[in-house]
Amino acid sequence: MKRILVTGGLGFIGSHTVVELQNEGFEVVIVDDLSNTTLKVLESITEITGTRPTFHQIDLRIKNDVKTLFKTLKVDGIIHFSAFKAVGESIQNPLDYYENNIGSLVYILQEMRDRNLDNFIFSSSCTVYGQADELPITENAPVKKAESTYGNTKQIGEEIIQETCKAHQLNAIALRYFNPIGAHESVKIGELPIGVPQNLIPFVTQTAAGIRKELSVFGDDYPTIDGTAVRDYIHVVDLAKAHIAALKRLINKTNKQNFEFFNVGSGKGSSVLEVIKAFEKASGQPLNYKIVGRREGDITSAYANTTKANKELNWKTEKSLDEGLASAWKWQQRQ
Incomplete structure (x- = not known):
């Protein structure tokens, strides 16, 4: 059984990936500092899969703690989710974002180098493209100057990994996410940000549930x-599931x-107002x-061309926007 370390494994995307890893027969070790999640997620993962992953509460910004972790840990691959991820917040607190998103990445790669570990998957972002010149966005689109500190940490992160791969024969894949939504079909795990949501869908569901007074739509003067x-x-x-496909590619040495790096999205663009209307239809809730005014760091439009991931990873999306919104609403109601 292959053992995989998942950093940020109790977060929104991390927890769903842990479930899919365990369903595929991988042994999972989770590291999380619980800054944007709770231990309840660990219990929910155990309920869904019937297997309790090993868990370590560690702040990956503390180099000595990272060293201590790896002294006793032998893994066959690492999926690195741990990062601060809010565009607006990153512009207000850039140093925190650089310390957390870059520092933790460097410390993990140093341990991989020193212990001859391989197979690294990086949680990247479509923000590396900035406002792309052509849509849908392919992997051939140039990486532009970032519109936010968050986006810049993902650009720098990819550069660090690429240079490390070249110098130390590490094998790595960066998955450039578009906008993840929804919840597991069990409704035992989903997106539950601590404090005010930074992403659209949790704000939508919390507004529908009466937790938030109203939803702010940032700008209605974009050329869309x-x-x-x-x-x-x-x-x-x-x-x-895209992470599972990428991991198997590395473990099986079929990477070229x-x-x-691969785009991971639905391949379809939806405007904020289209999402609102689709949610109202899926939930029955007005x-x-x-x-309101535009938000600093936001771009006009971004949606993926996923041809490369479809072909090389033998992966494609199976669930629709409506399914994602309906599951997000069920998850909110369960709270």
Whole structure:
């Protein structure tokens, strides 16, 4: 049985990926600092899969703690989710984002180098493309100057990994996510941010549930179908399965280069107002929203061309936007 370390494994995407890993027969070790999740997620993963993953509460910004972890840990691969991830917050607190997102990455790669560990999957982002010149976005699109500190940490992260792969024969894949939504079909795990949500869908569901007074739509003057920003929304279970496909590619040595990157999205763009209407239809709940000014760091439109991932990873999405929104609403109601 292959043992996989999952950093940030109790987070939204991490927890769903842990479930898929265990369903595929992998042994999982989770590291999380619980800064944006709770131990209840560990219990939920155990309920869903029937297997309790090993868990270590560690802040990966503390180098000595990372060293101590790896002294006794032998793994066949690492999936690195741990990162701060809010665009607006990153612009307000850039140093925190660089310390957390870059520091923890470097410390893990140093341990991999020193202990001859291989097979690294990086949680990257479509923000590396900035406002792409052509849509849908392919992997051939240039990486542009980041619009936010968060986006910049993902760009720098990819550069660090690529240089490490070249110098130390590490094999790695960066998955450039678009916008994950939804919840597991069991409704035992989903997206539950601590504090005010930074992503659209939790804010939508919390507004529908009456937790939030209203939903702010940032800008209606973009050059899009209805003036609101367009994004690519992918069901989190589909995204989790992309990690399994990427991991198997590395373990089976079918990767064509020692650093590869893939777009992981639905391939379809939806505007904020389209998402609101789709949610109202899927949930039967009217949404109280208002148009406000644009948000710093936001781009106009981004959606993926996933041809490369479909072909090379033998992966494709299976769930629709409506399914993602319906499951997100069921998850919110369960709370």
